[in-house]
Amino acid sequence: MPSRPFSRVLLPAAILSTAVLALTGCAASAEQAEDGGGTFVYAGNTTFISDWDPASYYGNEDVVLDNVYETLTVNNAETNEIDPLLATSWESSDDQLTWTFQLRDDVTFHTGRAFDSTAVKESIERTKELGLAASYEWDAVTSIDTPSPTEVVFHLSKPVPLAVHAASGFSAHIYDVEATDGDLIAWFNEGNDAGTGPYTVTDFQKGADTEVKLSAYDDYWGGWKPDQYQRVEYKVVPSETTAWQLLQQGEVDFIKQVSSQLFDEVEASGKAQAVSSPSFQNTILALNTETGPLSDIRVRKAILKSIDAEELATVLNGAVNPASGLIPEGLPGYTPGLELVKDLDGAKALLEEAGYGPSGDPLTLHLAASASNTTDEQFATLLSSTLSELNITLDAQYYDGPAKIAAVRNEDKSARPDLSLRNWWPIYPDSSSWFIDLVHSAEPTRANYSYLKNDAIDAQIDTIEGLSATDPDALQALYEQLNRQVVQEEAATTGVVVQNSQRVLADGITGYVDNLPYANVVFVYQLSSGAQ
Structure with missing residues (x-):
C-alpha cells in the first residue's frame, strides 16, 4: 500500500503561542516528587462539570478533563502543528482512506489496565456508537484494525485529516471502556474517571465552591519532577473581584478571564502575572x-x-x-x-x-x-x-x-x-x-x-x-x-x-501558555510551581 508518513501536520494559523508541550519527563514518580509542587487552584466563573463521560461532554468539562484524559495526537501551542501524544507517529495512504497510528507502549489507564490498540478501538467505537458531542469527527471511520498492541489502523469512507481530528478536545479522548462491570455512563457520572492523563479525579462536589479535585497519577508515563503540581482544584468564583482577592490571599493560582479594568489593575499592582493573548473563542x-x-x-x-x-x-x-x-x-x-x-x-x-x-x-x-x-x-x-x-x-x-x-x-x-x-x-x-x-x-x-x-x-x-x-x-x-x-x-x-484572553496567574508559576484550540484549558502538567 503506498503511504505518506506523518509525524506532524502543519496547520494554517496566524496566531502562535510560546510554549511546547512536553511529551516526556524525568523518571521520578509522583510519589518521589512528594509534595513539591503543592496544589494548583483554577478559578472559573461558572460550574465546570455537567457530564463526566469523555464520549459525551461538550462544554466547560474540558477545562478539567483535558488534564485527566489524553488523545492520540495534540496541537502544539508553539508551532500550531499536530504532535504525537498517545500515538508516537502515523501515516496515511495516498488517498487518505487508511490511517495507521503507532502507539506508546508505556501507558496505563488510571484503572490499572494497559493502554493498547484494543483500548483505542473500543473507546472510539463506543464514542461513535453513542453519537454525542463531537463524535461526528469519527463519522468517516468504517472499521478499525489492531494488527498489534502498538498499532491501530483506521479505514475511512472518505478522505479526512484524521491526525487532526484525533487531537480534538472533545470526543477524541481514549478511555478504558472496561472500567466497570456495571453501567459505564452512571459510573462516569458519579465522578469516576478512566483516563491516561497526568491527573486523576479524587473528589467531586456538585454545587460546591470547590467543585473538583484532582491528584497526580503516580504511574503517569511522562514521569514527574519535584516542582510539578501534585494536586489541582477547580473553584467556582462568579465574581472576578472576589477571585482577585482570593489570588492575592494565596487561595487561587489562576483566574480564567477578567475584564480590561481588572486586568490593568493586576498589571499595575505587580502582585501577579497578567497574561493576554488573542484567541479563537x-x-x-x-x-x-x-x-x-x-x-x-x-x-x-x-x-x-x-x-x-x-x-x-x-x-x-x-x-x-x-x-x-x-x-x-x-x-x-x-x-x-x-x-x-x-x-x-x-x-x-x-x-x-x-x-x-x-x-x-x-x-x-x-x-x-x-x-x-x-x-x-x-x-x-x-x-x-x-x-x-x-x-x-x-x-x-x-x-x-x-x-x-x-x-x-x-x-x-x-x-x-x-x-x-x-x-x-x-x-x-x-x-x-x-x-x-x-x-x-x-x-x-x-x-x-x-x-x-x-x-x-x-x-x-x-x-x-x-x-x-x-x-x-x-x-x-x-x-x-x-x-x-x-x-x-x-x-x-x-x-x-x-x-482576547485576559488571564491572571500567580507569581512564580512558569510554563503557562494558551493552546488556542483548547480554550480556557490550563495543562497543569506543563507548569512549574517554582518549588524544589
Whole structure:
C-alpha cells in the first residue's frame, strides 16, 4: 500500500503561542516528587462539570478533563502543528482512506489496565456508537484494525485529516471502556474517571465552591519532577473581584478571564502575572428562525442592523475585537467584511415592512445569555437601549450552562428564546465546527440554536471534511460562501466579537501558555510551581 508518513501536520494559523508541550519527563514518580509542587487552584466563573463521560461532554468539562484524559495526537501551542501524544507517529495512504497510528507502549489507564490498540478501538467505537458531542469527527471511520498492541489502523469512507481530528478536545479522548462491570455512563457520572492523563479525579462536589479535585497519577508515563503540581482544584468564583482577592490571599493560582479594568489593575499592582493573548473563542449570536417573530427574515435582518460590534468592543475596553462572520481571524475560512455595523434607518425600514418598528406593533424579544459573563451583559445592555428606539423590548435572561442548554433545547419550541448567546471555539485546530455544530440541522440539535433548516446549506457543510483533506483552496472558498449565506442571506447566526484572553496567574508559576484550540484549558502538567 503506498503511504505518506506523518509525524506532524502543519496547520494554517496566524496566531502562535510560546510554549511546547512536553511529551516526556524525568523518571521520578509522583510519589518521589512528594509534595513539591503543592496544589494548583483554577478559578472559573461558572460550574465546570455537567457530564463526566469523555464520549459525551461538550462544554466547560474540558477545562478539567483535558488534564485527566489524553488523545492520540495534540496541537502544539508553539508551532500550531499536530504532535504525537498517545500515538508516537502515523501515516496515511495516498488517498487518505487508511490511517495507521503507532502507539506508546508505556501507558496505563488510571484503572490499572494497559493502554493498547484494543483500548483505542473500543473507546472510539463506543464514542461513535453513542453519537454525542463531537463524535461526528469519527463519522468517516468504517472499521478499525489492531494488527498489534502498538498499532491501530483506521479505514475511512472518505478522505479526512484524521491526525487532526484525533487531537480534538472533545470526543477524541481514549478511555478504558472496561472500567466497570456495571453501567459505564452512571459510573462516569458519579465522578469516576478512566483516563491516561497526568491527573486523576479524587473528589467531586456538585454545587460546591470547590467543585473538583484532582491528584497526580503516580504511574503517569511522562514521569514527574519535584516542582510539578501534585494536586489541582477547580473553584467556582462568579465574581472576578472576589477571585482577585482570593489570588492575592494565596487561595487561587489562576483566574480564567477578567475584564480590561481588572486586568490593568493586576498589571499595575505587580502582585501577579497578567497574561493576554488573542484567541479563537468568539461570542455567537443565534436568531430563532423557526418560531416567533424572528421566523420573519426581515425582523432577523433588522436585529442584526441594530448591533454595533465596534461599540461593544469599545465598552469592553480591549477585552474583545469585532468579529467578521462565524470564523475568527487566523483560522481557515475567516471572511472579512461581515462585521456587525449599526444601521438604524435600515432596521426601521425592515421592521415597518414586517408590521413592527416605531410606527408599528410593539415587540418583545427574549434573549438567553450566560450568567457572570461580562460580554453577554454588556451586549444585552447596548442592544436593549438600541431596540427601545425601535419599539422593541429586550427581555434578557441569564442562565448557568445547564439551564441555558435546557432553555434553548426546550421541547416546547414556542418557548425557546428568540435570541441566544454562547461562546464557541474550535473542537480541533480548524474551522469546521462552526458550521457542523452551529449551522447544520439535526434533531436533536447539536448547537444550532438558530434552528435553521436549509438542505442546500447542509449539503455544502457535508463536503467540508473531504475538502479539508484534499483541496484547501476550495475549502476556503466554501467557508466564505457559507459565511455569507448564513450571516447575510439567512441572518441566522453570526459571531459578534472575538475574545482576547485576559488571564491572571500567580507569581512564580512558569510554563503557562494558551493552546488556542483548547480554550480556557490550563495543562497543569506543563507548569512549574517554582518549588524544589
